Structures are given as C-alpha cells and as structure tokens.
Amino acid sequence: MPSLTEKLTEHGFESNDDYEFQVRCLLETPTSGIRALNIEGDGERRKTAFANALARALDFPQILYHDFTETHPPLPDVILPPSQDELGREEPPIEPFDRIVSEACAQSEGDPTVLILDQLQAADFREHIRLQRLIKDGFWEVRGGSYFANPNRLLIVLISEAPLYHALxxxxxxxxxxxxxxxxxxxxxADFDLGPEAQLVFDALTHLFEALGAAPTRREFTRLLNDLRLHVRTTDHLRLSLYGRLEVIERESLSDPRLQEVQQQILEAAQTWLVSEHIELADERPDPDPNADPDPNQKQR
Structure with missing residues (x-):
C-alpha cells in the first residue's frame, strides 16, 4: 500500500518530510467537536497544495474550497432568486463564505467532507469567532437558520498567513x-540503479545543496540527473537546469562566485561519469563467436 508521502506526491505535493504522525494525531485522537487542521508555515501556496493533496490522499469524496482573497468567487451550482420580507424588501444574497460552510455541513451528513478555508488573514475577525463556535458546537447559523455538521465526517482545514484567533x-x-x-x-x-562511477557526481551535488541550503525531493533529483546525463555540458547549462528543476533554489544564489568552484566540480564529475558509462556500455558488447557460421551475405575474399 502506498505511504502517505507517496499519495501526497501523486496528488501534487512533493516533500521529503513524512506527515504520517501528524495526520494520525489529527484523525485518530478522540475529540468532542469537529476536527480542524491549522496549516502554518512559510511555504506560501505550498500550504494550499498540501491541503488539497491531503484531502485527495485521504480519499474524501467531498472537497470544498474557499479563498478569502478571491474577489470573484465561482457561482453556485444553483442560483436562488432573491427573497423578500413582508414589506417587499429584498434580502441580499447569501455571502459565498456562508454558502460554502453551510454546504459543507450539509454534505457531511452523507459523505466524508473536507472544507478548506484559505487566506484566513483576509477574513473579518468575527468570522474567526464564528468558525471557533462551529468547530466547538457543530452547527453554523445563517439568517436564523442552523446547519448541523456530522463531526465524524467533516474536517476543516484552516490556512492563514497571520496567527489565528486564539480560541480558534x-x-x-x-x-x-x-x-x-x-x-x-x-x-x-544505488538508489537510482547507478554504479559507483557516479559517486563523484553525487558528492559534488550534495556539497552544492548544503551550500545552498536546498533539500531536493527524489523526483527533482532524478530529473536533474537526467539533465546531467543528456543535456548539461557547461556551467551555464548546469545553472539553468538547477533553477529549472529545484523549486526552492533562488536564481541569484546560483551566480554566487563562492559556488563557482563546486559547480565546476559537478560539471567535471558528470563528464567523467558519462565517459565511464560510455566505456562500460561498449565493454558490454559480446565478443564474436569464432565458431559461428559466417554471414552468407558477406563477400568471400
């Protein structure tokens, strides 16, 4: 069975870190209210990618998403006509936030549901208070009506670039x-089915990653190796490949004069590796069999 890390990668979130323990704490620890996950960090939209990948990796059939910075939210599937009170005054339409939370509560009555609330720092502080009450009490109020959630089937994911309300x-x-x-x-x-002749390349790359403070994933490293084998022939090529393949590397850092020596070492090690690989492939050709019948199409001398 694929691990959580493998499932997250399959759904668009790559990392060397293992989140199995945190997810187990979140989902398997008894709770009296709705389970809520508060994603913090400096990963910017990586947090959003993680939330969506996690929902899919855990096979939630219903995934709802709301971004508080979205100025033009998508229209609902069903648009209701405006309602009027006894004096003929029209009520304003339900806000997108109220609509999606109400929908999440309703969906959780039948299916496991994830509600991802992104960029909460842009929400009115009073919405933080309402969310805390929803998680604690299990229902959402909109214009005098209450929408009850099934706490065993609803997971709320909170993403904010600023600290959440303390109670939330x-x-x-x-x-x-x-x-x-x-x-x-x-x-x-050996992790990539390569021989010891590639070790110098791996050592030089490790040295560069340590200098840059970079931690490439296995897939990023695999793609970089393919570039070294097929395309990289100069240090300029190497910088372009490193920037193109590794998400966390800043373009300016690759031009640091202090890294030129190690980049040259990578290039030289790669060239030696390719020569060794070429010779090894040539040596694998079988020697001609002296007892084999001659080629009938070959001209006799």
Missing part, C-alpha cells in the same frame, strides 16, 4: 509546511 487556534491541530523540506536526504547512486 486552541480548537485546531497545528501543522507546519515550509517552503522546502526540512528533511535533507543524502542520495546514493
């Missing part, structure tokens, strides 16, 4: 998503 934070499990993996993996040629 206390009702949530907090998880950190950084702009890159915190876990630095050291790769070896």
């Amino acid at each position: 934070r206390q009702e949530s499990f907090r998880l950190w998503i950084g702009r890159q993996s915190e876990r630095q993996l050291v790769y070896h040629p």
